[in-house]
Each structure stands twice: as structure tokens, then as C-alpha cells.
Amino acid sequence: MSHPCWQCGAFFNALFCDSCRAIQRPPDNYYELFGLPRQLALDEQDLERRFYALSRRLHPDLFTRRSEREKQFSTDATALLNDGYRVLRDPVRRAEYVLKQAGFPIGEQGTRDVPPDLLEEVFELNLALEELKGGDHSVEPTLHQARAHFESLLREIDQELAGAFRDYDATGEREVLARIRAILNRRKYISNLVNEVRVALQRAA
Amino acid sequence: MTPLQIDFGKRAPERVVGIDLGTTNSLIAYMDLTRPRIIPGLDGDRLVPSIVSLLPTGEALVGNPAREALLTAPERTVYSVKRLMGRGVDDVRDELAMFPFRIAPESQAVIKLALGDRVLTPPEISAYVLRQLKKNAEAFLGEPVTKAVITVPAYFNDAQRQATKDAGRIAGLEVLRLVNEPTAAALAYGLDKRQEGIVAVYDLGGGTFDISILKLQGGIFEVLATNGDTHLGGDDIDNRLIQIGIEDIRSEWGEDISANHEARQLLRRAVIRAKEELSFVPFTHIDLAYRGRKYQRRIDRELFEKLISDIVDRTLTPCRQCLVDAGVTPEQIDEVVLVGGSTRIPLVRRAVETLFRAKPHTDLNPDEVVALGAAVQAGILSGAVDDKLLLDVTPLSLGIETMGGVVSKLIHRNSTIPASATEVFTTAVDGQRNVLIHVLQGERELARDCRSLARFDLKDIEPLPAGMARIEVRFLIDANGILNVTARDQRTGKEQSVDVKPTYGLTDEEVEARILESIEFAEEDFRARQVAEARVEADTILAAVEKAKANDAYFELSDEERDAITNAVNQLLLVYHGDDHLLIREKIDQVNQVTLKLAETMMNTAVQSALKGTKL
The missing domain is CATH 2.60.34.10 (Substrate Binding Domain Of DNAk; Chain A, domain 1)
Structure with a gap:
């Protein structure tokens, strides 16, 4: 999509006007700003290269002697670049971003419900946590074990997520996004559990 | 890559200077054709002590000339004013016991200091130091200087940064950028050093401590994390020794000199001299001569290190947190750079070496490296330097x-x-x-x-x-x-x-x-947060029930159903102010259950969603 340049009126479709080279209002989509296709599997080194290269063109340090408008565009574009880099380099936040862009609501919904296959384990974990709170230190080994178990589940989930990313990039199907959302919810639930156990064990120590 | 949008034409890049506005000393530097250089004052000194004395004529003495006035006119002279930048009166009560700041009674949100018959804010006093530096640079360069980069501790908050910017404006300088001190140091250091790697900058100055971890790659200086304490530095070491001197003198002379400005300043000078000597010799003396009386105390390095070990230890917690936040282990740090005069102390060097498992670099003058880096950053902004770029971070959430x-x-x-x-x-x-x-x-x-x-x-x-x-x-x-x-x-x-x-x-x-608290009290916070959230949810549902009572649907309920609602609401109110979030939630659920039918019967969807506890 092209727009007329605010300064010289020529048409452009990038961060800078092709004609007069003035910086333009940045696109508000991270993928577009980084010049990347909307894919979930990303090469981290390529992302970093793009981040550095764009920083070298957009950073406010390069615009201190320009007009107020150019300064503002530079600050906005760099803020977006930095925000985008934080999101895109983290697989979970990247997936959440893509889900949100695709119109999937992301929220606490779904992360509170116990995944059915974990029902029994979570029940026992809660019992052990209660006992620890009551001063019974004999449950500590059980809790350490549970924590290690859930951490290994997290690693499995991350692999599953990477697989789902590839599926989505290959097919672009919404059903895959729905599956990714389910995986993220499960991941969040388990990572909350791990934190809870960690805090409880720290407090008991 | 040459930035496309910068069109130099035939115009020479305009002059931008770099300023290190320090707690103890301030410096100004500029970018020569090839490298940054410190600009000396008219007296040839490269350091300008951050001391300001206002003469009765209204004229100001800054730097070395003001140092003498600390003894002769203490009521019109002030030092270490950086400690007061961007802070309120309540913030600095503890400082007042240690520093001879005379806070004016009209101070409120912003501190005002009395200097003779003048009343000034900390940015105004800092502006005198900046004006002196500007004057020095103009005399040296033979041209007006109006644009500057000023450094601030990385851990400075919003108000402290704003105050520093204000000081520049008061001094007639356009502050093009505030740069974090450790980052500036890395920039100066990176000039002729490695171009790739992970670098830790440990900056212990007169009044502030910063730690920053950076990733260097192809001219990009990317800060991964920063931490610090804007209230920790060489001043604290001096005060420790001064307290010992004051107590010795109390028992030897039978006199309390703590409120005697002149004696106290002389003692301060004596302990600073002893402190500095102990970095190079195994023992020395604190020597004080005041109005015909003498005080002397032998101090060796072992005793000195024992006295200050807790101060040095206080720098290590921020360092460890910074490593965690940067996501690196000590082994991954390729270089450690020391900045600030206090890093000359052998105990500090040993502590840094132990923590990062690397011998720190000491080849750049720790007093000058920040100003040199500020000049490099000034060169980046003016276009004189085009191969380097700083990517810094915000220290606080x-x-x-x-x-x-x-x-x-x-x-x-x-x-x-x-x-x-x-x-x-x-x-x-x-x-x-x-x-x-x-x-x-x-x-x-x-x-x-x-x-x-x-x-x-x-x-x-x-x-x-x-x-x-x-x-x-x-x-x-x-x-x-x-x-x-x-x-x-x-x-x-x-x-x-x-x-x-x-x-x-x-x-x-x-x-x-x-930061420390947030680690220690993480659980307490978590609990308080859960209770607060439960109460918010309770507020929402109570308000919704109250509103629903005016709805026709409410009157269509049976007496028992209405009683059940009243009963559930009362039970919720009973536990509302307790600190058991689970109990509050249990009662909320109860209210939810007994109002289910009411919600269903009501046509008003807004109220219905409110009853389900929809949050913002």
C-alpha cells in the first residue's frame, strides 16, 4: 500500500520517502516494520540483524537536528521497533501477538481451568502445598518432584508449540491458531503452577 | 551503512559538547577530529569540583575557588548537590544529618537551599557548575557552546532526569540528550577496544552506584540490563570515617564538633586524603589541626576495609540482579570496566573481580571516562561519529x-x-x-x-x-x-x-x-494483591446486586430467593475486610449462585454481565 509523503507529496511504501528521503509515520504492525512475512517460526539471528539495521536508520540519535515532526516519527518508529523486538523474539509473546492480530481474544479465560489430564496431579499438588503451609516439611521431596515433572512438561509444550508454529506457517489455517491458543493456555497454567511451587518451597526454606 | 536521512552537505557538523555532571567533580569534553578530549579549566585542572559558593555581591565561585569557601563561608557554599536533584524534602531527611545542606523553610515538593540570603533549587545550583564548564569550553574552543549531552546515573528516575535537564536549560544549554553514565563509559572504552562481546560496567562514584551489562556488536552498544543505587558512593565512605573522627575527638577533646562547620570540613578533608592514600599505601594517618588542637589517628588498610566492607557489599546485590535480568552468567562477561573514583579502592576491585570472575580493566582514568563517552555520544548526535549507536534501557518499571x-x-x-x-x-x-x-x-x-x-x-x-x-x-x-x-x-x-x-x-x-523489597516481599505483595483483587470483584458484584434490586425482575423472585440473596450479601460483607482472599472469593461465588436466576430473568444485558463479575 502506498501513501503520499507528508513532506514532498511523492508516493512511497516504506519507512522513508523514496523521493525526498524524509522519515514517515511508521506502520503499526511489527511484522511490517521488520519487513518480515507474518510467520510464527522466526530465525532469531535474522531478527537481531534486522533490529540492529533498523535501529541504525530510525534511532532518535540520528534526528536531533531535524524538524519536530521527523523527531516524533523517529521516536515513534523506534519505540515500535523496540516493542516489536521484545515481542517477536519471545515465542510465547510472538504467538500471542499473532493470535490477537487474527482476532483471537487473549486473556485469563481458559488459563484458570485445570487441564483435564492434569486434574489428579494438580489435586495432589494442592494437598501437598496445603500440608507444607501447615508446617509439614515431609512433603518437600514430593513438591520438588512435582516441580521437576511440570518443568519437563513445559519443555515438551515448547516443542509442541514450535511444531504448531511450523504447521501454521505452512497452512495458514485458523484451526492451527486455535490449537496454538490451547497450547499457550496450558503452558501458562503449568508455568503458574511451577511458580507457585517455587515460591512455596522458598518460603518454607 | 550511512543513514540516508542525514544530509551533511558542505556544512561542518555543529559543535555538541559532552558533560559529566558529577556528585563530587564535573568535566566537559569534546570530539576532536579523531577522539574525545577533556577540556581543562582556566587553571589547567581537568576536574571541576561540583562546589558552588555565592558571594554577597551575587557573583558565584565554582570549582576549586569555591572549595576554600567551604571553610571560610560555609553558609553560602554547597557541595554534593546532585544528591538533592529531583527529590522532595521528605526524601532527604537522612542526608541532612550527614551533609551541611541548609534547607529553606519554603521548600515543599521541590527542595530549596539557602545560600547566604539567596534561596535556590538544586537545578539552579547545578546550573552554576554547568555555566562554568560552558565558559571553560568556550574559552578553549574559541566559539560559543550551546548544545550538550549530559550524563546521569543509569538508575536516576524520571524526576531526577527532569531536574538534570532543567539545570542544563537554566545554564543556557540545549540538552540534546541525557546519557547514562555507565553506558557513556562503555562508549569511550569501546573506541579502541573490542568490537564484539559482553561488557559489565561497574560505576561507583561520589554519591551514586550503577551497574550496566552491555552487548557490543559491530558498533552497536546494546544495554541488556542496568541496576544500581542512587544513594551509595564515596560520600558514604567519607561519612563513616568522619563519624569515627567525631567520636574520637569527643572523647579526646571533650568537644562535639558535629555542628561546627569549619572543624567538620577540615576533618572531612583529612579523611578523604587518608582514604585516597590507603589505595596506594598499607597505612596512613588521619591528621587534623584545628585552632591549636591536634587530632591524629593511625589507620591501616585492614581496618579501613573492615569499616567499609558493608558499603562495598551493598553494590553486589544490584550486580547479581543485573546479571539475572541480562540473562547472562558471570562466565559470559568478557570484560569488566571500572568507572568512578571509588573504584580505585583495592577492596572494591577485589569484590568486582570475585563476583565477575574477571580482572577488571583499569587502563582508562575512572574520573574521565564518563565525560569522554559523553563527547562520543555528542559526536553521534552532531553527525561527527557515524559508526556507533547506543541502545539504552529504562532502569525502573x-x-x-x-x-x-x-x-x-x-x-x-x-x-x-x-x-x-x-x-x-x-x-x-x-x-x-x-x-x-x-x-x-x-x-x-x-x-x-x-x-x-x-x-x-x-x-x-x-x-x-x-x-x-x-x-x-x-x-x-x-x-x-x-x-x-x-x-x-x-x-x-x-x-x-x-x-x-x-x-x-x-x-x-x-x-x-x-527492588530488594520486591524480591523479599514478593509473597507479601502477592497476598496483598490477591486480597485487593478479591475486594474489587466483591465491589463489582455488590454494586450490581444493589442496582438489580431496582429491577422488576427482583420483585418477581420468591421471598426465599430474595432472603437468600440478602443473606449471601451479608456474609460477603462480613468477610470483606478480612485478609483472606479465598474466603472473600467463596462468598462472592455464593452471591453469584443465589443471583443466577435473577440475572437470567433480567433483560438488561449490562447488568447481567456485571453480575457475572465482568472486569474492566
């Missing part, structure tokens, strides 16, 4: 107060700046016209434990049922680390921009303590 006094963090600490975050807020009651937004800085979960930066009011919101307004709030931390907040009504598109001015201060100990 930023957020907004939400219901129940809970802070919703929008920009986390160690985010690369400029950084922004957008959040949509709505109204809590029908017809609400204003939304008050409280902006905070800090790591704790409750607003009362964070530093309040500002409150601002979004006015003239279109009156709508609760939850219908959509107000988009954008936080932007600029490249100086200073916050800008804008708000926009998504329905009307109306925009309101607000400058964030500090309302009142927390002490910087508190800011620092904040």
Missing part, C-alpha cells in the same frame, strides 16, 4: 494504578528505550465524566509501595453506561529515559497530552530498597 491500589505494569524495567505501551481503560460507573490516571515507577505490586510520578485527569468523557467508554492510554519513554503519557478517547478520537511532572518524592533509598 512504569505502570498505572488500577482498582484496589494494584499497579498494572506497562513498561518493564530494562526495556530498550524509546519504549511504549498502550492500554485501554474504561469507566466504572454510569455517566462517569473523568478518569484519573495515576502514573507510578517501581517494582512493587501495590501503588502505595511505588514512587508516584504524576496523576492526570482525562476530562469531558462522553457520559455513557459504565464500561462503555474506551480510553486508550499511551506511555512513551523517550531516548532520555523521560516519560510522556498521552490519552485518547477511542470513540471521539479526542487526544490529551500530559507532561509528567513529579508530584512528590520517595527517597532513592526507597527506590533502591524497592
Whole structure:
């Protein structure tokens, strides 16, 4: 999509006007700003290269002697670049971003419900946590074990997520996004559990 | 890559100087054709002591000439004023016991100091130092100097940064950028050193401590994390020794000199001399001669190290946190750079070496490296340097107060700046016209434990049922680390921009303590947060039930059903002020259950969603 340049009126479709080279209002989509296709599997080194290269063109340090408008565009574009880099380099936040862009609501919904296959384990974990709170230190080994178990589940989930990313990039199907959302919810639930156990064990120590 | 948008033409890059506005000493530097250079004062000294004395004529003495005035005219002379920048009166009560600051009675949110018959704010006093530096540079360069980069401790908060910028403006300088001191040091250091790798900068100055971890790659200096304490430095070591001297003298002379400015200044000089000597010799003496009386105490390095070990230890917690935040292990650090005069102390060097398992670099003068880096950054801004770029971070998390006094963090600490975050807020009651937004800085979960930066009011919101307004709030931390907040009504598109001015201060100990506390009290916070959230939920449902009682559907219920509702509401009210969030939630669920039928019968969907506890 092209727009007329605010300064010289020529048409452009990038961060800078092709004609007069003035910086333009940045696109508000991270993928577009980084010049990347909307894919979930990303090469981290390529992302970093793009981040550095764009920083070298957009950073406010390069615009201190320009007009107020150019300064503002530079600050906005760099803020977006930095925000985008934080999101895109983290697989979970990247997936959440893509889900949100695709119109999937992301929220606490779904992360509170116990995944059915974990029902029994979570029940026992809660019992052990209660006992620890009551001063019974004999449950500590059980809790350490549970924590290690859930951490290994997290690693499995991350692999599953990477697989789902590839599926989505290959097919672009919404059903895959729905599956990714389910995986993220499960991941969040388990990572909350791990934190809870960690805090409880720290407090008991 | 040459930035396309910079068109130098035939015009020479315009002059921008770099300034290190220090607690103890200040320096000014410029970019020569090839490298940064310190500009000496007219007396040939490269360091300008950050001391200001106002003569009765209104003329100001700055630097070495003012040093003597500390003895002869202490009531018109001030040093270490950087400790007061951007802080409120309540912030500095503890400092007053240690420093001869004369706080003027008219001080409120901003401290005012009495110097003779003049009353000045800390930025005004700093401006005298900046003016002197500017004068030195103009005499040396033979041209007017109007644009500058000024360094600040990386851990300076919004108010302290704003105060520094104000000082520059008062001195007639356009401050093009505030640069963090450790980052500036890395920039100076990186000039002729490695181009790739992970570098830790440990900066212990006169009054502040910073630690920053950077990744260097192809001319990009990317800060991974920073931490620190804006209230820790060589001054604290001096004060420790002064206290010992005062007690010795009390027992030897039978006199308390703690309120005697002249004797105290002489003692301060004596302990600083002894401290500096102990970096090079195994023992020395603190020598004081005052009005025919003498005080002498032998001090060796072992005793000195015992006296200051807790001060040195206080720098290690921020270092460890910084490693965690940067996501690196000590083994991954390729180089450690020492900055600040206090890093000459052998104990400090040993502590750094032990922690990072690497011998720190000491080949650059720790007093000058920050100013040299500021000159490099000035060169980047003027276009004279085009192969380097700094990517810095914000030291403290930023957020907004939400219901129940809970802070919703929008920009986390160690985010690369400029950084922004957008959040949509709505109204809590029908017809609400204003939304008050409280902006905070800090790591704790409750607003009362964070530093309040500002409150601002979004006015003239279109009156709508609760939850219908959509107000988009954008936080932007600029490249100086200073916050800008804008708000926009998504329905009307109306925009309101607000400058964030500090309302009142927390002490910087508190800011620092904040990080430590947030680790120690993480659980306590968590509990308090859960209770606060449960109460918010209770408020929502209680308000909804109250509103529903006016609905026809309520009167269609049986007496028993209405009794059950009243009973459940009363039970919720009973546990509301307790601190058991589970019990509150249990009673909320009970209210939810007994009002289920009521909600179903009611046609009003807004009320129905409120009963289900829909949150903002």
C-alpha cells in the first residue's frame, strides 16, 4: 500500500520517502516494520540483524537536528521497533501477538481451568502445598518432584508449540491458531503452577 | 551503512559538547577530529569540583575557588548537590544529618537551599557548575557552546532526569540528550577496544552506584540490563570515617564538633586524603589541626576495609540482579570496566573481580571516562561519529494504578528505550465524566509501595453506561529515559497530552530498597494483591446486586430467593475486610449462585454481565 509523503507529496511504501528521503509515520504492525512475512517460526539471528539495521536508520540519535515532526516519527518508529523486538523474539509473546492480530481474544479465560489430564496431579499438588503451609516439611521431596515433572512438561509444550508454529506457517489455517491458543493456555497454567511451587518451597526454606 | 536521512552537505557538523555532571567533580569534553578530549579549566585542572559558593555581591565561585569557601563561608557554599536533584524534602531527611545542606523553610515538593540570603533549587545550583564548564569550553574552543549531552546515573528516575535537564536549560544549554553514565563509559572504552562481546560496567562514584551489562556488536552498544543505587558512593565512605573522627575527638577533646562547620570540613578533608592514600599505601594517618588542637589517628588498610566492607557489599546485590535480568552468567562477561573514583579502592576491585570472575580493566582514568563517552555520544548526535549507536534501557518499571491500589505494569524495567505501551481503560460507573490516571515507577505490586510520578485527569468523557467508554492510554519513554503519557478517547478520537511532572518524592533509598523489597516481599505483595483483587470483584458484584434490586425482575423472585440473596450479601460483607482472599472469593461465588436466576430473568444485558463479575 502506498501513501503520499507528508513532506514532498511523492508516493512511497516504506519507512522513508523514496523521493525526498524524509522519515514517515511508521506502520503499526511489527511484522511490517521488520519487513518480515507474518510467520510464527522466526530465525532469531535474522531478527537481531534486522533490529540492529533498523535501529541504525530510525534511532532518535540520528534526528536531533531535524524538524519536530521527523523527531516524533523517529521516536515513534523506534519505540515500535523496540516493542516489536521484545515481542517477536519471545515465542510465547510472538504467538500471542499473532493470535490477537487474527482476532483471537487473549486473556485469563481458559488459563484458570485445570487441564483435564492434569486434574489428579494438580489435586495432589494442592494437598501437598496445603500440608507444607501447615508446617509439614515431609512433603518437600514430593513438591520438588512435582516441580521437576511440570518443568519437563513445559519443555515438551515448547516443542509442541514450535511444531504448531511450523504447521501454521505452512497452512495458514485458523484451526492451527486455535490449537496454538490451547497450547499457550496450558503452558501458562503449568508455568503458574511451577511458580507457585517455587515460591512455596522458598518460603518454607 | 550511512543513514540516508542525514544530509551533511558542505556544512561542518555543529559543535555538541559532552558533560559529566558529577556528585563530587564535573568535566566537559569534546570530539576532536579523531577522539574525545577533556577540556581543562582556566587553571589547567581537568576536574571541576561540583562546589558552588555565592558571594554577597551575587557573583558565584565554582570549582576549586569555591572549595576554600567551604571553610571560610560555609553558609553560602554547597557541595554534593546532585544528591538533592529531583527529590522532595521528605526524601532527604537522612542526608541532612550527614551533609551541611541548609534547607529553606519554603521548600515543599521541590527542595530549596539557602545560600547566604539567596534561596535556590538544586537545578539552579547545578546550573552554576554547568555555566562554568560552558565558559571553560568556550574559552578553549574559541566559539560559543550551546548544545550538550549530559550524563546521569543509569538508575536516576524520571524526576531526577527532569531536574538534570532543567539545570542544563537554566545554564543556557540545549540538552540534546541525557546519557547514562555507565553506558557513556562503555562508549569511550569501546573506541579502541573490542568490537564484539559482553561488557559489565561497574560505576561507583561520589554519591551514586550503577551497574550496566552491555552487548557490543559491530558498533552497536546494546544495554541488556542496568541496576544500581542512587544513594551509595564515596560520600558514604567519607561519612563513616568522619563519624569515627567525631567520636574520637569527643572523647579526646571533650568537644562535639558535629555542628561546627569549619572543624567538620577540615576533618572531612583529612579523611578523604587518608582514604585516597590507603589505595596506594598499607597505612596512613588521619591528621587534623584545628585552632591549636591536634587530632591524629593511625589507620591501616585492614581496618579501613573492615569499616567499609558493608558499603562495598551493598553494590553486589544490584550486580547479581543485573546479571539475572541480562540473562547472562558471570562466565559470559568478557570484560569488566571500572568507572568512578571509588573504584580505585583495592577492596572494591577485589569484590568486582570475585563476583565477575574477571580482572577488571583499569587502563582508562575512572574520573574521565564518563565525560569522554559523553563527547562520543555528542559526536553521534552532531553527525561527527557515524559508526556507533547506543541502545539504552529504562532502569525502573512504569505502570498505572488500577482498582484496589494494584499497579498494572506497562513498561518493564530494562526495556530498550524509546519504549511504549498502550492500554485501554474504561469507566466504572454510569455517566462517569473523568478518569484519573495515576502514573507510578517501581517494582512493587501495590501503588502505595511505588514512587508516584504524576496523576492526570482525562476530562469531558462522553457520559455513557459504565464500561462503555474506551480510553486508550499511551506511555512513551523517550531516548532520555523521560516519560510522556498521552490519552485518547477511542470513540471521539479526542487526544490529551500530559507532561509528567513529579508530584512528590520517595527517597532513592526507597527506590533502591524497592527492588530488594520486591524480591523479599514478593509473597507479601502477592497476598496483598490477591486480597485487593478479591475486594474489587466483591465491589463489582455488590454494586450490581444493589442496582438489580431496582429491577422488576427482583420483585418477581420468591421471598426465599430474595432472603437468600440478602443473606449471601451479608456474609460477603462480613468477610470483606478480612485478609483472606479465598474466603472473600467463596462468598462472592455464593452471591453469584443465589443471583443466577435473577440475572437470567433480567433483560438488561449490562447488568447481567456485571453480575457475572465482568472486569474492566
